[in-house]
Amino acid sequence: MKTLLISGGTVVDATGERIADVLIEGPTIGAVGLDLGTGRPPDETLDATGCIVAPGFVDLHTHLREPGNEDAETIETGSRAAALGGYTAVLAMPNTDPAADDRAVVDFVRRQGAHAGLCDVHPAGCITIGRRGETLAPYGELTAAGVTVFTDDGFGVQDPLLMRRAMEYATGFDMVLAQHCEVASLTRDAVMHEGHCCSALGVPGWPSVAEELMVHRDIELARITGARLHILHASTARSVDLVRRAKADGLPVTAEVTPHHLTLTDEALRGYDPLYKVNPPLRTKADIEALVAGLVDGTIDAVATDHAPHAAEQKERPLDEAPPGMLGLETALGVCLPVLTAAGMAVADVLAALSWKPAAIAGLERHGRPVTPGEPANLAVFDPTAEWQVVPAQLASRSRNTPYVGHALRGRVRHTVLDGVPAVIAGVATK
């Protein structure tokens, strides 16, 4: 059995913080502590001086584009980007072509992820066939294939009756329904947040109420059905309020927020650069403040990247034609750590939002685990003080649509370990 030693770092996980080395044996953590000299030197050592050693991050929301849009990203390139970002697991969104509404696509995605071997690719399934919002996807078949998270992401389920049926049927399985909350009739042709900026720029707006109406609707449907509900990419202050009240009522509702919704506002679109076009859109400072506060008080459980690669020429089209979405996997830590610690969040709580809370929502039993002997060795080793800038040409993603060029990022992954095997060493992917 191969042994791997991670030495010189500080372990931070759900149980606390301690200066300790980590000895990994095969896919499992063998020992955690100081002076782990066991006679036989480890086969490999990773230097974690100045670093935090944490459970690997789990992204509840990644678009890997394969099958169907391999020019933007493949499961392999997306996995590499994920590993470089400290992720040991990602939920692959099902808005592929074909969509992941049957076992064949799900199995394909999982196999491709295993073949790439850089990250645990966990396919999400659709709520409805083809994401068309008309008929339910086969949750029995898909949960049997290992799917735990279901979403029509990119669209919300418009019909309340269908959503009710989806929730009722879902209670028969161990699964969570994740909603992209958007009442489509209110956002037709919308390009950006509806507010001062869109009025000045002369483009149709995406009003906050279009998200809040569906958040409210689904919370009430969850109330009467008992289904588990997860709100994808919450983007408005009122959405946070609605989730807060739902949790206070003891409902099984969770929520996520993206790094870009924690840092960028609609003002980014003043130059009409489609790079900043995203769905849901970038909103206002007041929304950012409420979203950050939501993470701090636990109303929002997880940070999820909504990593959405697009080929360069797509992001050069006129603003109304360009597809929405931004990259996120490689910059999530560097963007979130400064903004959340500045808001008073402890590093352990930031890690909870990046790792063990999303792992729990997705039911991923091998991820987000405490760094203790016997647990799976899925780890992220990062320097929380490292300041860096993203260089698009150096991204592992096949696409280049990152909004963070020129931004000061703080927090950089040095090593990532997947099932005891290094996927990233000194900032370079091992394959």
Next chain:
Amino acid sequence: MKHLRSIAEIGPEAVHRLLDLTDHMVEVNRRPNPKVPALRGRTVCNLFFEDSTRTRLSFETAARRLSADVMTFTVASSSVNKGESLRDTVETVAAMGVDAFVIRHRASGVPWQVSRWTTASVVNGGDGWHAHPTQALLDAYTVRRALGRSGGLDGLRVAIVGDIRHSRVARSNVEVFGALGADVTVVAPATLLPPAPLAIGVTVTDDLDAAIEEADVLYLLRMQRERISDAVIPSLREYSARFALTPERAMRLGKHALVLHPGPMNRGVEIQVDPAELPGAMITQQVTNGVAVRMAVLFDLLAAPGATIGEAA
């Protein structure tokens, strides 16, 4: 000034400069040979991705009167129909040697996007709902000249009526009349207003009858028939009853009030009187002044520093 993409972007000082320059161009256009050599050797390319015979002809005429060479690219006859991207179109044409692009596009913001792909000057000939700065300049010039004023328009009461939300003409006119110190009122139902106020100090009302008594300038916007399907107004009939310049309203217009329209008119919808019978109607003057204004803009952007407008070409 490198580009003319919006009034807000160039600022009040440039607005004044362009209006003053227009006086000289009006003089050129009155000559028996209305042509000067000022932009000889310069190339202006009209990139019109949206149909517009009037604006295009106005720009072509303006460029030719200044002796510039003109290329025109209209979407119906173009490679865009073969799937060529906006960027490739611009870069390909720019490679032929273009000093200024005049761009009209149905999508707001294209002039800013295009500026990232060429070092040529960019003139916005109309982008989506957003801006139409040369229209606003010719409107301001028309008003200034008709009232015999030079400099600012302080205290002048301008009422802009109609579909403000979807109107690049409205947005640019709010900017230009604001830059000149006028008091601007927009008249529209809430469904035809943008979600947030366009500017500080602009009065908003849906009462045209009250606004008309007070207006020194009444600016009528086109009401597009297609808008009814968006449920922003119940019917054209109701729109006209509340917001059209009817014969009754025309009678209550101030004696010296000017009436402007960007054209083309939807007779019977936003205007229910014959402009020929309105003493204050400035519609043909707007068109005439349009050529002079566009000459001023092209001259300001492309003439060599210190160049004069010059004698006949």
